[in-house]
Amino acid sequence: MKTKTSSNCESCSNYVYDEDYECYICEVNLDEDEMVRFLQDRHFSCPYYQLDDEYKIVRKQM
Secondary structure: OOOOOEOOHHHEOOEEEEOOOOEEEEOOOOOHHHHHHHHHOOOOOEOOOOEOOOOHHHHHHO
16 A cells, blocks of 8 residues: 655644744655755655644544
């Protein structure tokens, strides 16, 4: 089964607020090639994208 990838960082669970830098950052460490593709390609699909679903745990408990 293939997972869906996306490049909408704002809805990704890896996109978190860093209090030291006072901005949002991606917690995934992209390698150099991935970073170049991400910065140059408007249609880059991040393989590490995970939908930030805050209700996921609640659904599991039901």
